[in-house]
Amino acid sequence: MKHALYLPLVLAASLAACGERESPSTAGQETPAAAPPPVAAVDDGERTYKQVCKSCHETGVINAPKVGDAEGWTKLLAEGQAIVTAHGWVGVRGMPAKGGRADLALEDFARATAWMARSAGGDWPNPDEAMMAAIRDEEAKRIAELQARP
Numbered sequence: 001m002k003h004a005l006y007l008p009l010v011l012a013a014s015l016a017a018c019g020e021r022e023s024p025s026t027a028g029q030e031t032p033a034a035a036p037p038p039v040a041a042v043d044d045g046e047r048t049y050k051q052v053c054k055s056c057h058e059t060g061v062i063n064a065p066k067v068g069d070a071e072g073w074t075k076l077l078a079e080g081q082a083i084v085t086a087h088g089w090v091g092v093r094g095m096p097a098k099g100g101r102a103d104l105a106l107e108d109f110a111r112a113t114a115w116m117a118r119s120a121g122g123d124w125p126n127p128d129e130a131m132m133a134a135i136r137d138e139e140a141k142r143i144a145e146l147q148a149r150p
């Protein structure tokens with residue numbers, strides 16, 4: 001029963017903290033200058049999505065998995081971030097390699113893919129170094145697989 005005892009204390013403490021943050025002079029007023037962006041504003045993939053992927057992935061051209069479409073992404077989410085990112089990057093059926101943008105960096109492509117996955121209910125984060133390495137592995141495997149085909 002320890003938790004039941006502590007909970008009201010924790011609540012009271014956090015309420016008190018809230019009150020402290022709002023000084024009477026600024027409460028209810030609009031902040032004059034824009035607040036600085038939170039921590040390092042790393043691109044979350046939306047920019048690349050809008051510039052390169054949206055033209056097909058917004059409406060689902062040639063069966064492109066649509067943004068925000070949980071059903072359309074179910075299979076891809078299950079397949080996993082590294083494989084799906086690599087296969088999209090190399091190109092698959094109506095999906096042009098690199099989204100059709102030859103100068104696109106793999107990092108940006110991977111972030112845009114993760115962003116789309118999140119829009120559809122996935123929890124794929126911006127790829128870290130380990131994920132980028134896994135994506136490159138899958139890319140190499142996929143290329144070898146395609147080259148081995150008759």
Ligand code: HEC
Nearest residue numbers: 052053056062063064084087088092093094095099112113
């Ligand atoms: C010219 C249209 C077009 C553009 C532009 C495009 N895609 Fe696609 N994409 C498709 C289509 C069509 C598919 C479905 C391919 C299939 O499975 O038949 C697809 C599938 C994918 C997949 C799933 C790959 C898999 O394993 O099945 C990923 C990931 C993806 N796209 C990422 C992107 C990203 C990221 C961008 C932008 C950088 C992008 N696409 C731009 C048409 C496009």
